[in-house]
Amino acid sequence: MDTRELLSDAAEVASFAKFLQKLCWGLRWNEVEPRARQAWTERSPLRERLPWEHVRDFVRETWFLH
Numbered sequence: 001m002d003t004r005e006l007l008s009d010a011a012e013v014a015s016f017a018k019f020l021q022k023l024c025w026g027l028r029w030n031e032v033e034p035r036a037r038q039a040w041t042e043r044s045p046l047r048e049r050l051p052w053e054h055v056r057d058f059v060r061e062t063w064f065l066h
Helices: 003-023 029-043 052-065
Strands: none
Touching (some): 003 029, 003 052, 029 052
């Protein structure tokens, strides 16, 4: 994986996390995670290369920071 691809992937995951925060504000992580997993698994263009198990911790940590 080259640097551009890595940065692009990181930006995609960060955008997904930000979208979740806007869409599901006020909910607890345990309420959001099943929906987030489903959305990532079904819709993300990166789902093959970066399965939910690889991005979950990042998305979870950003959830608690905001």
